[in-house]
Amino acid sequence: MTAQLPPFLEVRQLRHCYSQPDGSRVEALSLDHMSAVGGEAIALVGPSGSGKTTFLHILAALIRPTHGEVLFGGRDIFAPRQAGAHWRAMSVGYIFQDMNLLPDFSAIENLLLAAEISNVSGPAATERANSLLRRLDLWNQRGRRPADLSLGEQQRAAVARAVIHFPSVILADEPTASLDAENAGIVMNILTELCAESRTLLIVATHDEAIKKRFARVLQLQRPRAAENPEPVLPEKAV
Ligand SMILES: Nc1ncnc2c1ncn2[C@@H]1O[C@H](COP(=O)(O)OP(=O)(O)OP(=O)(O)O)[C@@H](O)[C@H]1O
Ligand SMILES: [Mg+2]
8 A cells, every 4th residue: 555645735724914013913814725736737816915925925935824834745844844945945936926037137147046046056057047048938138137128028037037946836926917918828838838847836826817717726815804804003092
């Protein structure tokens, strides 16, 4: 009999509250359970303020949830042996809505810097960067800085940067929000192809119905109750 493998990624009883400087708390995310396997592609949807970005930030260990667990291969990503920053550098590729490319570096330098942070360096990194630049139709633009690339080219460079270290999970926060329909389609095709080939788990937050329809699996977040009717913050009593 073969031993049962733990799920690739599993989330249990996740809650997140942000603390405000005035002492009030914002209920940002509530998700009881979710699990996914490598190679799956999931659309993350929900109304504005339902916690999509918060969820992606937790999965990338950019923030620690106020309650609950995120397990990868049965291990807590925040546990000391697999501390968040290490998890993020080695296993996660993150694509931001506004791309977040480093403005003073060329497209290829952006890729190589990301590779180095994730311990991919030397000829292997250059080879991987070159092959991605060719595949994403950025070869002729590789020496240009982000400001000298079109939005579609910038987003393709952001995709290349996110996958350069062969991550286990790609998290994309509205990756096509600033693109026209044609470029959005190109970016989504590349992203889903690259993830399917390497059995990478892909989670894409989106408001776009056309993007949502591409996914067989949709994870719907609801705004936590308290966030729908936030309690008014009363002024402090004068003493
Ligand atoms: N740093 C923060 N401090 C306080 N509250 C925050 C912070 N970031 C987000 N929030 C609040 O948490 C809730 C969830 O925000 P989040 O950005 O995760 O939602 P979202 O689903 O990504 O929304 P959108 O679709 O508009 O991008 C919202 O009520 C938001 O105002
Ligand atoms: Mg968001």
